[in-house]
Amino acid sequence: MTASTTPGSAPDGTPHGLVPGADPGTVGPWLAERLGDPRWAECALSPIGGGRSNLTYRVDSPAGAVVLRRPPVGQVAATAHDMGRERRVITGLAGTAVPVPAVLAWSEEGPPVDAPCFVMELVDGVVPLGELPAGWADTEADRGRAGAALVDVLVALHAVDPHEVGLGDFGRPEGFMARQVRRWGKQWDAARESGGAVEESTATALTGLSAALAAEVPQAQRNTIVHGDYRIDNCLFDADDPGRIRAVLDWELSTLGDPLADLGLLLVYWHEADDDPVWRAAQHLSSPTRLPGFPTRTELATAYARGSGLDLEQLPWYVAFGAFKLAVVLAGILARVHAGMVPASMAEGLDDAVDPLVALGEHVLAHGLERSAR
The missing domain is CATH 3.30.200.20 (Phosphorylase Kinase; domain 1)
Incomplete structure (x- = not known):
């Protein structure tokens, strides 16, 4: 899938060729x-x-x-x-x-x-995760082109007519965001009931964020194919041309629904060099996008609006939902680890990741994409 990812032993130390889940x-x-x-x-x-x-x-x-x-x-x-x-x-x-x-x-x-x-x-290329490979996108202009390509592909995805590609019945777009809030709320309920996922204060705040999102679900402007987890490290870039994406990966959450859900989550994952504490604390995954040349979240959103023609007045709600969804995903992993259902290695680095995401969701709902008070 990518030449930039060096295959190694499995997380449990299983040698090459003998890996869990495949013989x-x-x-x-x-x-x-x-x-x-x-x-x-x-x-x-x-x-x-x-x-x-x-x-x-x-x-x-x-x-x-x-x-x-x-x-x-x-x-x-x-x-x-x-x-x-x-x-x-x-x-x-x-x-x-x-x-x-x-x-x-x-x-x-x-x-x-x-x-x-x-x-x-197997598509060869570069997945930008953490530090960029030496010699790849090492100029500000190249990093700007990589950011522009990310937006262009997302716009292209949301412009595909599902019926024309045999995906007209791929999901139920009507009422999509309301169902998403309910779905991830139920996932959170299950994680909370299992115990051990997060501190009680975080659990209370996460439940409150779920309720706040449910109370003000925006009306979708358009229904499209949505990726469900669109971010820079789910894209494989050309090794010789940072302005070209060779493959979009990890479609397991894709469906038909509101395209702004993809943009909102992309902005949650995006890092900026001068991010303030509320944003920086919520960034549990490493990202190269804080390097000079990569667009800001505002620039990403502006480029997407220009390409898609969608109104972004309600974008803060979608960003807050993205933070909520990611918080629930991580809480679910922590709950399964606590219950002994999956290896403890799956929770590595996640112990303090949920609360900052909840705080980010609350902040964005209350103040939009403005910076917090430092």
Whole structure:
């Protein structure tokens, strides 16, 4: 999927080729049959990514290399890891202005991983996460072009007619944001009931943020395909041209709905060099976007409005919802770790991540995208 991610051992230390959730002895013969090339039978698997979401493996063999995606082992919320939906949206977007990897093979159940899965092409490129690779986007102009490409692709996604690409029934767009607030509110209720997710003061504030969002759900201006987790490190950029995105990845939360949900969450993930405390505290993931040349959140929003034609008066609500959604996701991980359902390594770095996101959501709802008092 990316040449910038160096495959290594699994999070639990499992060596190359022997990874949780996928056996090369089964994957190889299955690929040989599905792709019509016996050289796939002997393969090695290497995990890509941290394993908090769908599991991703690079599969190497004498026939070449591909990427395998499957749900988490012992997953809890099956609808959040629907391999069929992810495969379907990538297939539908092939040939549009939205760059996606080609789907090569899939299985609804049974072999090769005893769970729904699919195989897609390996696209080489750079995933900008943390520090940028040496020599890539090392000028302000190149970083500006990378930010512009991110907005352009999001605008292109939201301009795709779902019916024209076979995705007219991919979701229920009417009432989408109200259902999203309810859905993530229920996810939070489940995490809170399991205990151990967050301090009680944070839990109370998170419940209050849920109620505040539910009380003022904006009316969607347009219904489109939404990615659900659009951010710079879910895009794979050309290694030689920072102004070109070669593939958008991780479509597991995609559906039909309000496109401003994508923009709101993108702004939550975005870092600026002079961010004030309320924004900086909520940034639990590293990001290169605070480097000079990357656009500010205001510049991103302005470019998106210009490209999409949408009115951004209600954007603060969508940013607050993005903070709420991310807080619930992290609280759910902490709750599952506390219950012993998933490895403790999945919660690494998250112990103090929920409360600042709640504070950011409250701040943005009350004051818009203005800076907080320092």
